[in-house]
Amino acid sequence: MSENTPRLGMPMIQLGQAQKHVTHNEAIAVLDALVQPVAQDADRTDPPATPGEGDVHVVANGATGAWAGQDHALAVYFNSGWTFHTPSAGWTIHVLASDQTLSFDGSSWATRSVEATAMLGVNAQADETNRLTVSAAATLLTHDGDDHRLIVNKASPSDTASLLFQSGWSGRAEMGTMGNDDFAVKVSADGAVWRNAVTFDSASGVPSFPALPAFVAASVGTWAEITTPNTDLPFETITTDPGGYFDTATGAFTAPVSGIYAFVLNGSLAQTTNGRVSLAVNGVTQIAQMQALVGAMPLSFTVLQPLEAGDNVTFRTGNVNAMLRYYKGHMVFSGWKVA
Structure with a gap:
């Protein structure tokens, strides 16, 4: 019969042993120390x-x-x-x-090191999708002497590696490489419809702003004239308008968000022209106006204008000297948000 247990080495009471309480008490002392x-x-x-x-x-x-x-x-x-x-x-x-x-x-x-575990919840319940779940006011990741890098790795370019920001468990913003290797930031007002705000090309690093309000509108035809003051110039054709903010029926651009916008009008005027061209905001003519357009000349008018969301902008004839004769096929109205 063994004298000690194999794992903790506790003394065992032997057959016919005297003073059994001594051995028993030694074993209890071992348990007290090691359990x-x-x-x-x-x-x-x-x-x-x-x-x-x-x-x-x-x-x-x-x-x-x-x-x-x-x-x-x-x-x-x-x-x-x-x-x-x-x-x-x-x-x-x-x-x-x-x-x-x-x-x-x-x-x-x-x-003691933390062994690999299938999932971990810190003050929260982890699941098969969210295998690491933390419920806290803040989560700190810091260096251990020098640098600290957070790595988000995906299997292939067509997969997603991103950070998703939610409000009430509904997505509002996401940044990362989503569906390709270009780095993008996209936003949503409802978690269902998403818009790309900015994208950086993975090959060149050049940024693009798919949601930036910008448009180019043109007229179609030959010579035309307007003889009445405060009359909006028509633009029937859209070259680009990703947000759909220009209305060809009215010749007006509507600002989707507040900010500073640049507007450019280019065209050609006829010899009989004797008028003015004005930028109008919400129907107010003399926001910015070119004076004394008389005779044949190229037309180039650039304006920086602060707008509130919902403001509409047109180019129109001035409030006086309304005779404006121009070549429609050369008239182009363009604009974009700059700040």
């Missing part, structure tokens, strides 16, 4: 001057004195003396002095 084990410290090489009854210490390398030869052992102060327990690989113990949990690998103690 839910807690050590005072793990960096001592010699015993403390005034140990407490039942105190446990992890003996550090190079032990001396009463601990000599007991490197890595658990030293337990029991019945006014030291007993030692040799750890086996896989044992763990919490150390009060450092507030760390140590594991024994068969030759040394080291801070």
Whole structure:
């Protein structure tokens, strides 16, 4: 019959043994030290001057004195003396002095590492999709001496690697490489309809702004004239208008958001012209006006204009000297948001 248990080395009561209570009490003392084990410290090489009854210490390398030869052992102060327990690989113990949990690998103690786990929830429930879930006021990722990089990796260019921002669990903004390797930022007002705000080409780095309000409108035909003041010039053809903000029925552009816009009018005037051209905002003619357009000449009019969302803009004849004769096929009205 074995004298000690194989895992914890507790003494076993032998057949016919006298003083059985002594062996039993020794085994209980081992359990007291090794079940839910807690050590005072793990960096001592010699015993403390005034140990407490039942105190446990992890003996550090190079032990001396009463601990000599007991490197890595658990030293337990029991019945006014030291007993030692040799750890086996896989044992763990919490150390009060450092507030760390140590594991024994068969030759040394080291801070316990977190093993791979299928999912982890921190103050929240993880699931098969969100395998790491954190519910907190903030999440901090910081350096360990120098740099810190957060890596989001995808399998192929056609997949998505992104950061998604939500409001009430509904998407509002997303940034990353979505469906290709170009870096993009897109936004949504409802989580269903998304608009690309800016895209950086992965090959060149050149940015594009797909949602930037911009348009080019043109007239069709030959010579035409307007003889009445405050009359909007017509533009029947759209070359580009990604947001659909220009109305060919009225010749007006409507600002979708507040900001500063640039507007350009280019064209050719006839010899009989004697008038003015004005930028009109919400039907107010003299926002910006070219004076004394008399005779044949090229027309080029550029205006920077602050607008509020919903303001509409046209180019029109002035409030006086209304005779404007122009070549329709040369007249182009363009604009875009600049700030």
